Amino acid sequence: MATAVLTASPTSQQLRDALRRHPTAIIGSVVLAAVALIALLAPWLGTVDPQALSPVQRLKPPSSEHWFGTDMLGRDVYSRVVYGSRISLTVGVSVAALSIGIGLAIGLVTGFLRWLDAIVMRVMDGLMSIPSVLLAIALMALTKASVGNVIFAITLAEVPRVVRLVRSLVLSLREQPYVDAAIAAGTNLPLILMRHILPNTLAPLLVQGTYICASAMITEAILSFIGAGTPPNVPSWGNIMAEARSMFQLASYLIFFPGLFLSLTVLAVNLLGDGMRDALDPRLARRM
Amino acid sequence: MTPLLQVTGLETRFFTRDGVVRAVDGVSFSTEAGETLAIVGESGCGKSVTSLSILRLIASPPGRIVGGKVLFEGRDLLTLSEDEMRAVRGDAISMIFQEPMTSLNPALTIGRQIAEGLVLHRGLSQQDALARAAEMLRKVRMPEPERRLRQYPHELSGGMRQRVMIAMALVCGPRLLIADEPTTALDVTIQAQILELMRELARETGAAIILITHDLGVVAEMAQRVVVMYGGRKVEEAPVEALFAHPRHPYTAGLLGSMPRLGDSLREGALKRLVEIPGMVPSLSEAQSGCLFAPRCPNALSRCTQETPSLVAHGTGHFAACWNPIA
Numbered sequence: 181m182a183t184a185v186l187t188a189s190p191t192s193q194q195l196r197d198a199l200r201r202h203p204t205a206i207i208g209s210v211v212l213a214a215v216a217l218i219a220l221l222a223p224w225l226g227t228v229d230p231q232a233l234s235p236v237q238r239l240k241p242p243s244s245e246h247w248f249g250t251d252m253l254g255r256d257v258y259s260r261v262v263y264g265s266r267i268s269l270t271v272g273v274s275v276a277a278l279s280i281g282i283g284l285a286i287g288l289v290t291g292f293l294r295w296l297d298a299i300v301m302r303v304m305d306g307l308m309s310i311p312s313v314l315l316a317i318a319l320m321a322l323t324k325a326s327v328g329n330v331i332f333a334i335t336l337a338e339v340p341r342v343v344r345l346v347r348s349l350v351l352s353l354r355e356q357p358y359v360d361a362a363i364a365a366g367t368n369l370p371l372i373l374m375r376h377i378l379p380n381t382l383a384p385l386l387v388q389g390t391y392i393c394a395s396a397m398i399t400e401a402i403l404s405f406i407g408a409g410t411p412p413n414v415p416s417w418g419n420i421m422a423e424a425r426s427m428f429q430l431a432s433y434l435i436f437f438p439g440l441f442l443s444l445t446v447l448a449v450n451l452l453g454d455g456m457r458d459a460l461d462p463r464l465a466r467r468m
Numbered sequence: 469m470t471p472l473l474q475v476t477g478l479e480t481r482f483f484t485r486d487g488v489v490r491a492v493d494g495v496s497f498s499t500e501a502g503e504t505l506a507i508v509g510e511s512g513c514g515k516s517v518t519s520l521s522i523l524r525l526i527a528s529p530p531g532r533i534v535g536g537k538v539l540f541e542g543r544d545l546l547t548l549s550e551d552e553m554r555a556v557r558g559d560a561i562s563m564i565f566q567e568p569m570t571s572l573n574p575a576l577t578i579g580r581q582i583a584e585g586l587v588l589h590r591g592l593s594q595q596d597a598l599a600r601a602a603e604m605l606r607k608v609r610m611p612e613p614e615r616r617l618r619q620y621p622h623e624l625s626g627g628m629r630q631r632v633m634i635a636m637a638l639v640c641g642p643r644l645l646i647a648d649e650p651t652t653a654l655d656v657t658i659q660a661q662i663l664e665l666m667r668e669l670a671r672e673t674g675a676a677i678i679l680i681t682h683d684l685g686v687v688a689e690m691a692q693r694v695v696v697m698y699g700g701r702k703v704e705e706a707p708v709e710a711l712f713a714h715p716r717h718p719y720t721a722g723l724l725g726s727m728p729r730l731g732d733s734l735r736e737g738a739l740k741r742l743v744e745i746p747g748m749v750p751s752l753s754e755a756q757s758g759c760l761f762a763p764r765c766p767n768a769l770s771r772c773t774q775e776t777p778s779l780v781a782h783g784t785g786h787f788a789a790c791w792n793p794i795a
Contacts, residue, residue, distance in 0.1 A: 356570060357565055357567050357570040357571040358570065358572055358574075360525070360565070360571075361565055361571045361636075362584075363525060363557070364523055364558065364562070364565075365557060365562065365584065365585050366554045366556070366558035366585070366588060366589060367558075367584065367588060368554060368588075371588070375573070375580075375584070376573050376576075379573075379575035379576065380573070380575050382575075
């Protein structure tokens with residue numbers, strides 16, 4: 181069904197053409213798809229239990245047996261990095277989806293109702309005045325370490341930015357003649373928001389979503405690195421690096437591999453976002 | 469016979485930081501079923517605000533309708549609740565906007581946009597509404613209506629989009645159609661087609677049209693009666709033939725004189741300069757006594773700047789607000 185809609189719509193054809201014109205976006209999508217596959221197929225990629233300790237195999241450099249070597253507890257770093265991709269992608273995608281969803285709902289309503297706008301935007305300004313990492317750390321300090329709480333904490337820090345974006349889009353969209361035309365045709369407010377405003381905010385939001393996804397993955401790694409994120413029994417790129425920090429001079433590969441994966445994934449998401457921005461904004465794309 | 473729409477003493481003001489703007493200042497007119505009434509005047513004379521006031525579409529703040537009555541089929545629209553007003557908009561009274569390029573939602577298909585009114589006001593299902601929308605597109609002579617239903621606005625030309633706008637406006641069978649400069653954004657050949665289409669559809673459905681325009685050529689083509697506005701006031705009202713043959717208000721005469729006529733220069737043997745109205749449109753922000761046109765008027769008397777002229781009959785249905793009308 182979804183594919184039928186995609187092929188039927190002329191805009192998706194344009195999207196695909198534009199993606200073809202933007203090779204960086206293609207590279208981004210391919211890398212991202214590869215990471216997603218790795219995360220999905222983790223148990224079948226020659227991995228062992230990422231938690232299995234093996235005291236005799238401690239701090240072994242990369243070899244044919246342990247591709248990325250082993251850490252100070254003898255755990256297989258390759259397996260840990262592969263399983264870690266699950267956490268990063270889950271956090272990135274969930275935070276992007278949740279903050280876009282919540283921010284969209286709040287932004288749509290505040291963009292149209294002036295009295296509510298004044299109140300909500302002051303709350304958002306307050307949230308934005310706290311650095312997002314700091315806000316997330318504070319929230320994590322109040323709860324116990326779990327992936328769910330990490331997602332919640334980062335989402336709360338990202339929502340104000342989405343609300344701002346949606347609100348500014350709504351403010352310009354509500355001045356569009358077709359919105360006036362809809363009002364003149366007797367359309368009520370909920371329908372105007374859903375039919376006439378919402379669809380026109382989706383393109384910029386989709387792009388914003390990729391940036392949020394990338395920044396959420398980094399924030400998750402930061403939180404885990406300082407021990408305020410994903411619990412230590414769940415391997416994530418952030419806490420693999422955190423645990424390896426003290427061993428850096430002895431076994432730099434312990435930090436190198438999760439770091440490489442994190443950078444590549446974030447780069448891929450950002451490349452995809454840039455490509456989508458160009459594809460969805462033809463005016464900008466033509467200038468480049 | 470009671471008129472379909474009777475506007476009496478309509479006053480719309482905008483309360484801005486720089487003072488109160490009297491955009492519409494005591495305008496009265498009426499229109500009957502099947503009739504086309506044109507409201508003409510230059511930019512900023514309050515003709516668009518008048519039409520928006522009828523549907524209560526003035527953004528508030530800063531705008532507010534402070535006085536007058538808008539009787540539509542005996543009901544005063546100005547006293548209706550917002551919900552009752554919403555039921556009138558797009559159903560009994562609908563509107564065509566001047567910008568066909570931007571008055572359609574770029575993210576929705578043509579079909580859904582036309583069907584929206586039917587779903588909203590008639591409670592039709594999406595399928596039935598789409599079938600009616602296709603029928604409507606055929607009526608506005610859109611080629612391949614079924615295919616158009618699935619297309620997006622950017623795939624259509626300006627003329628086609630204006631046809632879609634007309635289809636949207638007429639789909640619920642309104643008794644009154646307000647067209648705010650419906651052809652301004654179109655090129656001349658398309659203009660003629662769109663006007664012809666509007667006239668034909670109005671004749672078919674018996675709807676009244678209020679045509680807002682600054683194009684006197686369009687007025688001559690379409691209207692039976694004309695209201696000339698200047699500075700938020702009605703300065704002249706007349707049947708279209710009387711107005712063109714014998715304008716009474718110097719402003720109307722100025723408008724007619726500034727319009728080029730085909731063949732003029734040939735007949736004169738040399739290029740004749742068009743007559744222009746000197747001066748600028750008055751600022752409406754301060755309350756002014758006297759005739760607002762007086763500073764630009766070639767026939768102005770001393771009285772004109774002191775006393776506001778009221779409308780005086782100059783024959784059947786011909787009124788002008790002028791102390792020194794053209795004889």
